[in-house]
Amino acid sequence: MKAAVMAAAAAVLAGGVSANRVHGHRHAHALFQKRDAANDVCTPGCTTIYTTITGEPTRTYHAVLPPAPTITSTTPESTTTGPIVVPTPIQQTCPTPGTYTFPAATVVVTETTTVCGATQTEVPSGTHTLGGVTTVVETATTVTCPYATTETQNGVVTSVIKTTTYVCPSAGTYTIAPITTVVPSVTTVVVPIIETYCPGTYTQPELVTTVTETSVIVTCPFTSSTSTPEPTSAPEEPQEPQEPPAPSTSSTKAPPAPSPSPNPNGKKWAMTYTPYAESAEGGCKSAEEVMSDIAAIAKAGFSALRVYSTDCDTLPNVGAAARKHGLRLIVGVFIGRVGCDNNSPDVADQISALKEWKEWDLVDLAVVGNEAVFNGFCTVSELTSLISRVKSELGSVGYNGPFTTTDVVSAWIDNDVTPICDVIDVVATNAHAYFNAQTTPEQAGKFVASQLKLVEDACGKPGYVMETGWPSQGVCNGVACAGEVEQATAIRAIEKELGNKVVFFSFRDDGWKQPGDCNCEQHWGCAKVFGF
Structure with a gap:
């Protein structure tokens, strides 16, 4: 797995998209636009x-x-x-x-x-x-x-x-x-x-x-300087986010509701974490470096980490650091192969690694696939089958927690996702307001909340945002401009709106990625915003 990771870290698909073992986010500039039956981007007709x-x-x-x-x-x-x-x-x-x-x-x-x-x-x-x-x-x-x-x-x-x-x-x-x-x-x-x-x-x-x-x-x-709400730029009154109820599936349990952290800007739940070196050459971090990173994340008030796969000794190194510093884990099986082959070595290796590790007392949620339908790696049927397989295999070694998959909003609302909804316990989405050209940093929180609501409605289940953030460098996408000030503004807006239901992307900048059309893909690290 390590060798495959290192080769992929240096390679990307067309358009600045992360390659199959790069666990960043695959962004389209029209990520959150409504699509027609031919799957082309279109402007809604009003x-x-x-x-x-x-x-x-x-x-x-x-x-x-x-x-x-x-x-x-x-x-x-x-x-x-x-x-x-x-x-x-x-x-x-x-x-x-x-x-x-x-x-x-x-x-x-x-x-x-x-x-x-x-x-x-x-x-x-x-x-x-x-x-x-x-x-x-x-x-x-x-x-x-x-x-x-x-x-x-x-x-x-x-x-x-x-x-x-x-x-x-x-x-x-x-x-x-x-x-x-x-x-x-x-x-x-x-x-x-x-x-x-x-x-x-x-x-x-x-x-x-x-x-x-x-x-x-x-x-x-x-x-x-009072306890009254801050001014808003939206004409409607904001609604206080509600904690998700427990899933209806009796054989599983919902992830514990993240407790708000005592910080002046709202609530924090989780941070994405990949144990890759931030340099242009990439590589895997040592166990000591991982321990230092996760100590900083815990000190900043987060209660959980999202990992995407099992490569770079993720489970033993991140698991040990999470246990030492009192953090929970969102574990993942990453899919990066067109065809969503249930028998591919990559998927089989990840399942085997999870079964061997099996420290389920640390795990709040298991995520099978990251934007797999949107990227064309899986059909709805293929992904449903793979989720069922992972549930069966992990269940055989004692994991009885909740499962989900995460994808962009268009993947949830442009497909008949009923089969997927039937095999997951909570729904999840990746929602990046920067890629909506009409959203300013100040409006990022409300935008992300609206995207989560659409995905929750698609399955009729409570949901979480598995990736959200804002780049500190890059071009302006309409009114959505990248920058350190803009990043801090957007992240605080998201944190205030629904911080106890989102995973912030990402811990540090990723120098090994390609810049992409937005010239932003390397610059989503938000550690500075949270003071570490």
Whole structure:
């Protein structure tokens, strides 16, 4: 197994896709788009009913404002002032190099307030579709929703909130009323969004920064200092994620509900982990290196690890480290061969390794296949048969825990997955918001939650997200831009929305992967976000 892993770590399939023993994620840029019967990517067809209502937001707010903040610089001509209107991030341009001081400010909101705000994203030259409201419908339906856009009157561009009605002909993910813009070169584009502020006190701490270039934009965000919810950019009220009930299959047990960790940003359950060296050459980590990695993951507050296969001494090394540091395991049988051959040596070796190891007291869940249907490695029938085989073989040596397989949303909703649903205990998906061009980092949590809901509905069973994250480097995919700040924002949004049901991808960057079309495949490591 080790030799096969090392050879595959240096090889990739066309389009920057990980090869058969590379346990990363196989990403298509239209990963979460609705597909037609021919399996081509298509844009959902919606009929617009033009009953648009324009005007200012109907909600009002009453805020106690501090004196207008002053930005000072060592270059006198750079000094500017400006009033605070609502507790949205203040963007100021520093026109010349120097040291700038942004005073602290406080805004008290006494009533729920809906306003037209803005977010900014850097895009390359070309035509871009940005903004709008993304909604997920489970059947043909009519959707009425507010959206943020711009109007130009007498040469003045104003952001406004309007309401429109769409008729969506089938289940799918739809983006309503986006804005199309054309830019000749790399440009920072401001996109209007709807922002809702709940009652509470919002503070912007003092910021002192030194800039060395001209026309640098500095953003000073507000944070809520009360227990009220943070402002959201979605028009609907968020729903608190519910813990999944136990599976109905009497012969198995559900994975224990992960307990929220005492951290300031929400909940943490699991992290993906592969014992491969992060260098371009790849290779297997030593037992000592694995022990050090898992100690850091445990210290950060995670309670479980997801491993994809049994190569690189995963079971003995990761198992020993998990036991020492009190972590649970999500074990896997990886499928990387077209045809999903139940008799392939790879699959047989992995099953044998699990049966020999059999430390089931550490295991919360067994995952057979990672995006196997989406990648064309398995048909629904073949995967169903393989899951049944793995259940039988592991059951013969004492494993009576739950089973699942994980795939992207399109694989679950574009196929008749009833046979798979019948042999798994919980449903699982890989959901990466970065590959949806209409999703900003701030919206990543709600997007991932919507994807999980679709998959849960496909089987009528509780579900988990087996991979989710955001790259720290790469190109902009619409409004989804890669970067360290964007990664931290997206991961915190996902953690806050449903952190006790997701596995974050991944522990460290993977230098041995190919960059892919997004120039991002090597840069999903999120250890820095969690402080290790």
